[in-house]
Amino acid sequence: xxxxxxxxxxxxxxxxxxxxxxxxxxxxxxxxxxxxxxxxxxxxxxxxxxxxxxxxxxxxxxxxxxxxxxxxxxxxxxxxxxxxxxxxxxxxxxxxxxxxxxxxxxxxxxxxxxxxxxxxxxxxxxxxxxxxxxxxxxxxxxxxxxxxxxxxxxxxxxxxxxxxxxxxxxxxxxxxxxxxxxxxxxxxxxxxxxxxxxxxxxxxxxxxxxxxxxxxxxxxxxxxxxxxxxxxxxxxxxxxxxxxxxxxxxxxxxxxxxxxxxxxxxxxxxxxxxxxxxxxxxxxxxxxxxxxxxxxxxxxxxxxxxxxxxxxxxxxxxxxxxxxxxxxxxxxxxxxxxxxxxxxxxxxxxxxxxxxxxxxxxxxxxxxxxxxxxxxxxxxxxxxxxxxxxxxxxxxxxxxxxxxxxxxxxxxxxxxxxxxxxxxxxxxxxxxxxxxxxxxxxxxxxxxxxxxxxxxxxxxxxxxxxxxxxxxxxxxxxxxxxxxxxxxxxxxxxxxxxxxxxxxxxxxxxxxxxxxxxxxxxxxxxxxxxxxxxxxxxxxxxxxxxxxxxxxxxxxxxxxxxxxxxxxxxxxxxxxxxxxxxxxxxxxxxxxxxxxxxxxxxxxxxxxxxxxxxxxxxxxxxxxxxxxxxxxxxxxxxxxxxxxxxxxxxxxxxxxxxxxxxxxxxxxxxxxx
Ligand SMILES: Nc1ncnc2c1ncn2[C@@H]1O[C@H](COP(=O)(O)OP(=O)(O)OP(=O)(O)O)[C@@H](O)[C@H]1O
Numbered sequence: 001x002x003x004x005x006x007x008x009x010x011x012x013x014x015x016x017x018x019x020x021x022x023x024x025x026x027x028x029x030x031x032x033x034x035x036x037x038x039x040x041x042x043x044x045x046x047x048x049x050x051x052x053x054x055x056x057x058x059x060x061x062x063x064x065x066x067x068x069x070x071x072x073x074x075x076x077x078x079x080x081x082x083x084x085x086x087x088x089x090x091x092x093x094x095x096x097x098x099x100x101x102x103x104x105x106x107x108x109x110x111x112x113x114x115x116x117x118x119x120x121x122x123x124x125x126x127x128x129x130x131x132x133x134x135x136x137x138x139x140x141x142x143x144x145x146x147x148x149x150x151x152x153x154x155x156x157x158x159x160x161x162x163x164x165x166x167x168x169x170x171x172x173x174x175x176x177x178x179x180x181x182x183x184x185x186x187x188x189x190x191x192x193x194x195x196x197x198x199x200x201x202x203x204x205x206x207x208x209x210x211x212x213x214x215x216x217x218x219x220x221x222x223x224x225x226x227x228x229x230x231x232x233x234x235x236x237x238x239x240x241x242x243x244x245x246x247x248x249x250x251x252x253x254x255x256x257x258x259x260x261x262x263x264x265x266x267x268x269x270x271x272x273x274x275x276x277x278x279x280x281x282x283x284x285x286x287x288x289x290x291x292x293x294x295x296x297x298x299x300x301x302x303x304x305x306x307x308x309x310x311x312x313x314x315x316x317x318x319x320x321x322x323x324x325x326x327x328x329x330x331x332x333x334x335x336x337x338x339x340x341x342x343x344x345x346x347x348x349x350x351x352x353x354x355x356x357x358x359x360x361x362x363x364x365x366x367x368x369x370x371x372x373x374x375x376x377x378x379x380x381x382x383x384x385x386x387x388x389x390x391x392x393x394x395x396x397x398x399x400x401x402x403x404x405x406x407x408x409x410x411x412x413x414x415x416x417x418x419x420x421x422x423x424x425x426x427x428x429x430x431x432x433x434x435x436x437x438x439x440x441x442x443x444x445x446x447x448x449x450x451x452x453x454x455x456x457x458x459x460x461x462x463x464x465x466x467x468x469x470x471x472x473x474x475x476x477x478x479x480x481x482x483x484x485x486x487x488x489x490x491x492x493x494x495x496x497x498x499x500x501x502x503x504x505x506x507x508x509x510x511x512x513x514x515x516x517x518x519x520x521x522x523x524x525x526x527x528x529x530x531x532x533x534x535x536x537x538x539x540x541x542x543x544x545x546x547x548x549x550x551x552x553x554x555x556x557x558x559x560x561x562x563x564x565x566x567x568x569x570x571x572x573x574x575x576x577x578x579x580x581x582x583x584x585x586x587x588x589x590x591x592x593x594x595x596x597x598x599x600x601x602x603x604x605x606x607x608x609x610x611x612x613x614x615x616x617x618x619x620x621x622x623x624x625x626x627x628x629x630x631x632x633x634x635x636x637x638x639x640x641x642x643x644x645x646x647x648x649x650x651x652x653x654x655x656x657x658x659x660x661x662x663x664x665x666x667x668x669x670x671x672x673x
Pocket of ligand 1: 181418419424442443444445446447448449450451600
């Protein structure tokens with residue numbers, strides 16, 4: 001099992017230098033995109049460099065957020081109102097524009113009525129011209145109010161969702177590893193994409209439209225009653241009940257439909273992200289066909305969900321139109337009689353028809369908006385859940401910074417299981433002296449990486465405690481701990497960015513000399529000299545443009561720059577050629593020099609060089625001693641070593657044997673220290 005799989009490795013960072021989502025963007029750490037300097041041009045032909053520089057100079061700079069990243073849980077509220085009220089000036093401007101737009105929209109039918117009754121029927125050209133001019137002016141003013149409303153509500157939504165995205169991203173940085181093993185990446189992506197977009201849609205358009213249409217219905221009803229109460233009541237009585245029934249049906253059906261859409265899009269994202277991440281394995285095992293079939297299935301489910309909402313919308317939209325048209329027919333019949341009776345003017349009937357039309361459009365729109373509101377509300381609930389998730393590993397309220405550590409590590413009666421009912425480690429105690437290198441060996445799945453993870457405080461023990469220099473890790477701030485405990489994961493993760501960015505990840509502002517010293521210490525100078533942009537050569541995403549051995553060396557160089565007191569290193573299991581292997585081993589030796597280290601050793605050649613070896617098995621430390629002592633003792637380690645040696649001599653260097661191999665008779669649990 002990979003110790004710190006994915007992007008959670010690296011030596012960690014102090015406050016403000018928390019891992020960012022990538023090195024090429026501005027990220028939560030508030031990096032300035034222009035910091036890239038000449039590195040940004042690596043690989044770009046010189047004749048294009050000037051153009052790129054000009055483009056970069058025009059790029060907007062996004063400064064660090066007002067509130068820097070902290071480990072403190074997100075205590076802020078999240079509601080539609082909290083999102084809207086963040087920018088009161090924009091809110092007021094949008095609200096005024098909505099009001100003006102809604103009122104102006106209703107002036108049209110009235111002006112038509114005036115034009116017909118007092119202009120055309122009375123043969124008064126002046127009134128006709130004034131009515132037409134007023135109509136034109138109202139159209140212009142409505143367009144202006146609408147433009148202001150769209151602009152202001154759009155800005156309001158953009159700011160609110162920008163703040164929300166940063167807030168959610170900061171929370172994702174805060175959550176501990178258990179969250180990422182239990183929650184699928186696709187689901188987390190959905191939070192940041194369709195959920196935030198549903199909110200953005202509601203804030204930018206939904207609320208304004210809701211107000212406009214709501215106001216329109218109130219104003220139109222009032223006007224209709226004012227024109228002729230009997231006619232208004234008869235028409236509305238004919239139209240409103242069927243409309244209400246149809247609307248209630250649609251609301252129920254749409255709720256189900258949109259829920260299906262949300263679930264299927266999350267499944268789609270999950271499949272997509274996993275397939276992209278595992279594309280090499282899929283290709284290597286010739287499973288593209290299966291992968292495409294799998295994707296066709298999730299896309300098919302999404303299509304079915306869309307189809308469902310499309311079908312109900314196709315019934316609802318025309319259904320309301322038919323009801324509206326029947327209402328108009330009734331109005332023409334009754335209103336026509338009234339015109340013939342002389343109780344209603346022709347202009348009033350026309351205005352009535354136009355107002356009734358204006359009454360219908362909002363109903364349809366309001367139902368669509370209602371579904372948008374439902375989606376946004378559901379999104380809000382999910383985002384609230386995410387923001388409210390308390391990280392399993394969190395900073396205690398009174399946590400103190402870990403003083404510069406000597407590096408004495410102690411595990412005191414530690415019990416831990418990913419599932420507390422199935423402990424991986426049981427009552428483990430271990431003392432590691434400052435500067436000592438401990439190699440952790442044992443069968444696959446024994447709990448070696450788990451033990452190392454506990455020392456790096458990626459998880460907290462269920463019972464017992466882990467201490468550095470006598471400080472319980474739970475009592476010190478996470479930033480100060482991660483600054484002093486460097487982690488090299490089994491599969492090093494490199495970000496899209498320059499070599500320098502990756503090496504100086506934990507301390508981006510160190511001078512180049514420090515980076516060069518790290519490069520030399522791990523023997524990477526060859527690679528840097530060969531690369532077109534030197535230290536500023538841009539690496540592909542996840543370091544795909546460098547070899548596996550080089551990735552390991554870069555990860556080691558990263559820890560050199562971080563200068564931790566304690567190093568937790570999960571040796572890579574992937575085989576390297578002998579030369580690369582020797583380079584990595586030499587780099588590890590240099591890195592561990594003078595530091596306390598816990599080494600999850602998959603090769604016994606590494607274990608051999610450690611000050612002490614511990615054998616982890618059956619949930620505990622079953623042997624502990626120097627390489628020579630353990631060989632002499634003739635227990636587990638001696639058996640493993642002889643198997644390893646015979647394979648090495650026969651030419652196949654193997655990692656530690658797994659549980660399926662015969663093991664020596666049970667060895668009494670030796671005291672771990
Ligand atoms: N995130 C996790 N969630 C649930 N179980 C886990 C998780 N990580 C590891 N385990 C389980 O815990 C046990 C110990 O895993 P661990 O990674 O510590 O083993 P290991 O000794 O380092 O193995 P290897 O040599 O293969 O890396 C294994 O049974 C493993 O399946």
